[in-house]
Amino acid sequence: MRKVELKGLTKSYDGKQDVLKAIDVTIEPGEFFVLVGPSGCGKSTMLRMIAGLESITAGELALDGKRANALSPSDRDLSMVFQNYALYPHLTVEQNITFGLHVKKISKKEQKARCEEVCAMLGLTDYMKRKPKELSGGQRQRVALARAVVTQAPLCLMDEPLSNLDAKLRAKMRSEIRQLQRKLGITMIYVTHDQTEAMTMADRMMILSGGDVQQIGRPLDVYNNPANTFVASFIGSPPMNLIEAEISDSVLVADGHWMTPITADMKAKLQTDKVTLGVRPEHISLAKDSEPGFLVQVANVEVLGTETLVTFDFGEDTQWIAKWNGQSDIQPGAQIRIAVDDHHLALYSTETGERIYCQASEQAAEKKVSS
Amino acid sequence: MSIGKKVLLYMALTVSGLVMVFPILYAFLISFMQGGEVLQGSLWPESFSLANYFSAFERVPLLTYLWNSLVVSVLIMVGQLVLCSLAAFAFVFIEFKGREWIFYLFISTMMIPWEATMVPNFQTVQSLGWLNSYAGLTIPFFAMAFGTFLLRQQFKTIPKELYEASQIAGISKLRFFTGVVLPVAKTTITTLAIYSFLTAWNMYLWPLLVTNNEANRTVQIGLKQMQTQEIASDWGVVMAGVVMVILPTLILLFAGQKRLQEGLTQGALK
Known part of the structure; x- marks a missing residue:
């Protein structure tokens, strides 16, 4: 386990523009x-x-x-998994996993034992004699993981390791990597552009x-309180x-x-009368007859089985998406009455984009105070 | 493709193949001919005798020449492979100031014809006292811009992440070079090896310049010697010598054909 501290970490390639x-x-x-x-936000640069x-x-x-700052990569005692796995094409799975262990002065016997252990852990035992090109994408991914695990480094870095896999395998590997990290108790820094991966895997995210x-x-704090x-x-x-x-008066x-x-x-928190209003899709629902609602025209409907996404026109050139559970038989072009849950509104400054007010966080704060 | 078309195609291929191979084939046939048969214009020797081969070995020290050529070619091949692959590795994997610039300077030497630098090269070799030695015959050819270029292009296709992964694992540059880069670039290196061996084997002008005794001359000079010695031009003997000389080349080509093809066509797909 490792503690990693970044203090004012800055990167610039040309000396003028900072990429971090x-x-x-x-x-x-x-x-x-x-x-x-x-992409291009600097996350991979930071990891590197x-x-x-x-x-x-x-x-x-x-x-x-x-x-x-000045330590060479090998002196930092960490392992890394690359987006394209970086497997050595001319070596077998076993050789790939143990390649480089000799540098750490690990005996041949110990290397073999460790390799067998991680292969068993990751289900690679049957493929140890194969070359990377004879493996499927998911298996290659596992070899890359095995190579990181076998070093027993206390810190593991991963650079978009799942982006080359199909959606189904990605979901599976997501859970496997998370379990592996828990089991080994290592510190993990994981780069992704996929917010689902971030939400589902992270203890904390940046x-x-x-x-x-x-x-x-x-993840939940970020989600509820952007x-x-x-x-x-x-x-x-x-x-x-x-x-x-x-804002006019109290509306x-x-x-x-x-x-x-x-x-x-x-209102007490608002200095201006122009703000950006934010509403999560799940906080928009079909208005009941008794409820005040707002009439909108449906532009598109996506039924996902357990939930339905309804895209509707809101204002001149804005489209909103509402998400509700179950299968809805609304047709595109229909007029529907929607209601917005006003307990979950978020207000942002239109100029800077910064949060001014978020009901969820206020409620959480209240709860803390009362308990 | 219909059968008829196939037959036509193969006939055309066979005919052009024969046309291409005719000079070599004819040289081979002449090497068995006696006396005036060549001058009479006959295509087929009256009898296949090895007499020409024996006299070829008697008239010039062909075996010494063959040995010299072999040593020189192998030395040049090994020297070029070592230097070119190390230089290409530096150009691809080691970052230093002006890397691109130096590389293009390096490549630009390909535009200077070798003959233009021959005189200064000769003077250098002479003042080093390398005349009539293997050193003088081989060392000037160790650095080859083309080979560096070829290997650099190949090394560039190796994902940078492989290098970074081995940096993180703590593998030294040399070990990465020998353990990863060379095996991955195997086919290109074989192609370059065959190419440089053949080029060195067929060298004529330079060995002629830097050697003047029989002990150090190479086989191409031996051939020329044979030709000029015979004022009446006993073509049968000369051709016997030629066949002896191209034999190693042909063997190498046939043995390395598959590798050579792979090397020349790789990168075409995927």
Whole structure:
């Protein structure tokens, strides 16, 4: 287990533009930490800096409290799994797994024992004599994992290890990697662009965009309480619905005619009367007859079996998505009345995108106080 | 393809094959001919006798020449493989300032005809006292821009992650080079080996310049010697010598044909 501390970690390739801007984070021993963000946000660069494959422009990297900026990759005592697995094509699975162990002064006998152990753990025992090209994608992935596990390094880095697998296998490997990490008790830093992987695997996650940290937190906290509109629209599938809204007196007006009352508490926090309103798809429902509702036109319906996604036009050029359980037989083009759960509204500054108010977090805070 | 078309195609291929191979085939036949048979224009020897071969060995020290050629070619081949692969490795896997620039400078030497540098090369070799030695025959050819270029292109197809993975595992550069890069680039290296062996085997001008005694001359000079010695031109003997000289080349080509094909066509698919 390893503690990884980043203090003002900065990376620049040309000396002018920073691809990573002063990242501060402490990754606790035994934690499964996920770096997530769109492509080009700097997440892989950050991982490679921790691995020692990229130089650090400014700031400090500490492993177990010791400065590690100038350590060579092999001196950092970590293992890494690459997106394309980086298996040696001319070596068998067994040779691939044990390749490099001799550097760590591990005897031939011990190498063999360790290799057999991890192969058994990952279901590779029958394939030990095969070459990588004779394996399926999932098996290659497992060999790459085995190679990381066999070193018994206390810190493991993974760079989008599942992105070359099909959806079904990905879901399976997701759970396997998580279980493996728990079993071995190692610290894991995992890079992905897939928010589902981040949500399902992470103890904590960091959302990066354009080299900046957007938010760090536990998956549910991030989901319920996105720090800004970027996180709101990146985390969650489908993403949070956003629209610009105005405040007049004690009501919030979006698109000129849809309105919802706001509480005094909410109003106290607002300095402007123009905000961006955010609503999660699951907080939109079909309005009951007695309820106040809002008439919208359905643009598309996706029935997934257990749930239904309804895309509808909201305002001039905005489409919102509502998600509700069960199978709905709404047809595209139909007019439906929807209701928005006003206990789950989030308000963001239209200018900066920063969160101004989020009901979920306020409620959580209240709960804490009362208990 | 219908049978008729196939027959036509194979006939055309056979005919052009014969046309291509005719000079070698005719040389082979001449090597068995006696006296004036060549001048009479006959295509087929009256009898197959090995007399020409015996006199070829008697007139010039062909065995010494063959041995010299073999040593020189093997030395050049090994030297080129070692230097080219190490240089290509540096150009691909080691980052240093001006890497691309130096590489293009390196490659640009391919545009200078070898004959243009022959005189300075000769003077260098002469002042080093390497005339009439294997060193003088081989060392000037160890660095080859083409081989470096060929191997660099091949090494570039090796995913960078393999290098990074071995860095993380703590494997040294040399061990990565011998344990991963060379085995992965095996086919290209074989192609380059065959190519450089054949080029060295067929070298004529340079050995002629830097050697002047029988003990160090190579086989191509031996052939020329044979031809000029015989004022009346006993073509049968000369051709017997030629057949002896191209034999190793042919054997190498046949043995390495598959590898050579793989090397030349790889990268075409996937």
